[in-house]
Amino acid sequence: MSTRPYSNFATSILAIVLFMISGCAQQPTNLTQQSQVKKSAPTAPFPLSALTSPVPDTATDQRLASRPDGSLALTWWQTADEGKTALLVSELDDGKWSLPITISAMPNIVEAQIVTVGDSGLAALWMASKPAKNGEGEVHEIYTTRSNDKARKQWAVPLLLNQEAETSMKESPALAAMPDGTLLSAWIDMRNYKMVPPSKPGAEATSEGFTSLMVASVSADNKLGKEMLVDKDFCECCPPSIAANEQGGLLAYREHKDGNVRDPAVMRISANDFGQSTIVNNDHWVIDGCPSKAPAIARMDKSVSVAWLTTINNKTQIRAAFSNDDGQHFTAPIDLESEHAGGVSGIEMESPHSALVAWTITGTQGETTKLVRIYDDGRVEHRTTVHSLSDGKAYKWPGPRMVKTKDSVIIAWNDEQAKKMGLVKVKVDQ
Numbered sequence: 001m002s003t004r005p006y007s008n009f010a011t012s013i014l015a016i017v018l019f020m021i022s023g024c025a026q027q028p029t030n031l032t033q034q035s036q037v038k039k040s041a042p043t044a045p046f047p048l049s050a051l052t053s054p055v056p057d058t059a060t061d062q063r064l065a066s067r068p069d070g071s072l073a074l075t076w077w078q079t080a081d082e083g084k085t086a087l088l089v090s091e092l093d094d095g096k097w098s099l100p101i102t103i104s105a106m107p108n109i110v111e112a113q114i115v116t117v118g119d120s121g122l123a124a125l126w127m128a129s130k131p132a133k134n135g136e137g138e139v140h141e142i143y144t145t146r147s148n149d150k151a152r153k154q155w156a157v158p159l160l161l162n163q164e165a166e167t168s169m170k171e172s173p174a175l176a177a178m179p180d181g182t183l184l185s186a187w188i189d190m191r192n193y194k195m196v197p198p199s200k201p202g203a204e205a206t207s208e209g210f211t212s213l214m215v216a217s218v219s220a221d222n223k224l225g226k227e228m229l230v231d232k233d234f235c236e237c238c239p240p241s242i243a244a245n246e247q248g249g250l251l252a253y254r255e256h257k258d259g260n261v262r263d264p265a266v267m268r269i270s271a272n273d274f275g276q277s278t279i280v281n282n283d284h285w286v287i288d289g290c291p292s293k294a295p296a297i298a299r300m301d302k303s304v305s306v307a308w309l310t311t312i313n314n315k316t317q318i319r320a321a322f323s324n325d326d327g328q329h330f331t332a333p334i335d336l337e338s339e340h341a342g343g344v345s346g347i348e349m350e351s352p353h354s355a356l357v358a359w360t361i362t363g364t365q366g367e368t369t370k371l372v373r374i375y376d377d378g379r380v381e382h383r384t385t386v387h388s389l390s391d392g393k394a395y396k397w398p399g400p401r402m403v404k405t406k407d408s409v410i411i412a413w414n415d416e417q418a419k420k421m422g423l424v425k426v427k428v429d430q
Contacts, residue, residue, distance in 0.1 A: 033281055033332035035319065036378030045384035046371065046430070051410065051423040054090040054097040061414050062421055063401065065114045065122070070406035073122055075103070075114040076421075085109035087126055089152060101152040104145060113175040115183075121148045123183055125161075125175040133166070140170040142187060144218055161216045163227045164191045172239035172294075172398075176249055181220030182271055184249040186240040189214045192232070211236040213253065217271035230274045231255075235262045238294035239398055242269070245299055250327050252297035252306055255279060260286050264295040264308040266327045280321055281333050283310040292397070293343040302326045303352035305374075307336075307344045307359070315339040318359045320347065322376035334374055342367055342394075346402030348409060353377075356409055356428060358386065358402040366393045369400050369411060371426060386411055386424055393417045404428075 055062045055076045062076040072092040080086035087109050088100040103124050112126035123146040129138045143158040162170065168191040176184050193209040210232040217225035235254035242249045248270035255265035255277055263283050268275035280295065295308035304327045307320040318337040321330040342360035349355050350373070358371045366389035373381040389395065396416035402409050407429035413422045 035333045035335045036331070042381045044382060046382050046426045046428055048384065048386060048424055048426040051425045052097070053412075053421055053423040054100060055421045057419050057421055059421060060085070060110075061112075061396065062412050063112055063114055064403045064410055064412050065116050066403040066405045066410065067116050067119075068406060070408075072403070072405060072410060073114055073116065074412070074423075075112055075124060077109045077112055077126070080105050083107055085128075087112055087124065089114065089122065089124070091152070098152075103147075103155055104143070104158055110140075111171075111173060113173060115175050115177045117146060117148075117177040117181055117183075118179070120150050121146060121177075121181070122152070123147075123175065123177055124155075125173055125183075125185060127170060127173060130167075132169075138169065139167040141167055142170060142173050142185070144175070144183060144185065146183070146218075146222060156222050159218060159222065159224055161185055161218075161224070161227070162187075162189070162214070163216075163224075164189075166191075168193075171237065174240045174242050174251075176242035176244035178244045178248065179246045182225075183218040184215065184242055184244055184269060184271070185217070186213065186215045186230075186242055186251055186253075186269070188212075188236055188240070192229075213240065215251065215269050215274060219271070225271045228269075228274060230267060230269065231277065233257075234265075235290055235294070237290040237292045238262075240294060241297050243297045243299035243304070245301070247326070250297055250299060250304060252295045254291075254294050254308075260288055262287055262291065263310070264306060266297065266304070266306065268327070278327060278330075280306050280308070280330050281319070283312060283319070283333075285310050287311070296344045296347045298347045298349040298355055300349035300352055303349060303376075304330075305347050305349055305355040305357075306330070307347040307355075307357045309341055309343050309359075316341040318344060318357070320355070320357050320374055322353075322355070324352070324376070331376055334378055334380065336372060336374070336380065337361060337370070343399050345369060345400040345411065346409075348402065348404035350404075350428070356402075356404065358400065358409070358411055360395065360399050362394075364392065366390050367395050367399075369395075369413065371402075371409065371411070373428065382428075382430075384426065386426060387413065387422065389415060 142161040171188040173187040213231040238254040240253040264280040293309040304323040319333040345358035396414040400413035
């Protein structure tokens with residue numbers, strides 16, 4: 001914004017007063033906010049240690065879920081007999097992993113998720129791929145199941161979440177559980193999109209329709225709820241995420257605006273309806289392609305924190321922001337990584353005013369995972385390098401994932417090139 005020279009002292013004083021008053025006002029969510037100035041904070045890294053994992057290195061991938069009491073659930077999927085993929089789970093309690101239990105087995109399981117439900121329940125979600133009817137590519141079905149049996153020997157019959165007449169391609173399902181046991185899910189869906197073959201030799205294929213951001217629910221007694229199309233103009237290969245409480249869910253995703261602007265947004269969702277999206281911060285990231293990196297969200301009462309990847313002045317960065325009114329307005333962003341950012345691995349609330357954020361950076365030696373504690377007043381503490389790959393390697397997409405337990409965070413990753421699954425425990429009770 002351009003400035004104007006003032007001709008007298010009184011006018012200068014008035015301008016300063018007006019600036020100070022406006023700076024103290026709540027910033028509208030549709031305005032770009034300057035990032036917060038970093039404040040002095042403890043610099044010692046968090047202590048960490050490798051955690052023995054029950055997941056074999058031959059598994060396809062792994063996902064985590066945790067409870068405040070420190071218990072941990074880990075699910076993974078691997079090749080099984082008769083052309084099937086087995087989805088398994090093991091739980092960590094008092095330092096010991098339980099024997100793996102099979103949740104389900106069917107052909108071509110991909111992109112599974114697991115969440116804790118109430119004091120002792122678990123719910124799982126996964127996609128299963130199959131050839132498209134027209135023989136071109138694959139389509140996907142989305143299933144969910146749950147277990148209230150502490151031994152995990154009894155799982156509900158899997159429910160098919162997607163309800164379209166003809167199965168379409170899908171991506172990046174997310175899952176969250178409300179305190180009453182209601183499950184909320186979101187995914188990227190291609191049912192309203194199709195490719196149009198070239199009209200003549202040498203011409204390019206075109207497309208018509210739109211990609212859908214879908215939401216569905218499952219009741220506490222395991223009945224399928226309403227399926228809703230909540231957005232049809234969004235960044236269509238950036239995975240959504242959900243943070244739920246007794247009021248419903250907050251869906252975080254990357255919005256798409258005219259001019260290929262792709263900034264982080266949140267939307268209120270429930271089992272029966274949804275609200276308007278709110279832009280977390282107008283970074284005005286213009287990119288013609290999809291970055292495949294979505295925001296992460298965490299929630300504690302009415303406090304919300306969001307972390308995301310963006311580009312500022314042609315440098316990829318990691319930012320985070322807080323809301324104290326359940327996602328209606330957000331603070332100015334806190335800059336965590338000023339360049340070479342890879343993507344956000346997770347965000348977890350510690351208190352209504354603080355959160356832990358994990359992300360990756362890229363480098364010539366390989367990708368690295370980092371962790372910090374941040375506060376809504378802009379403080380950044382305990383910058384910690386959690387794990388690094390070597391020889392120029394990268395983590396398997398979508399990258400490492402983080403959950404919080406009683407006094408620690410657990411970060412899991414998949415070094416696809418070395419065929420190694422990793423788990424690390426980071427003590428954050430300081």
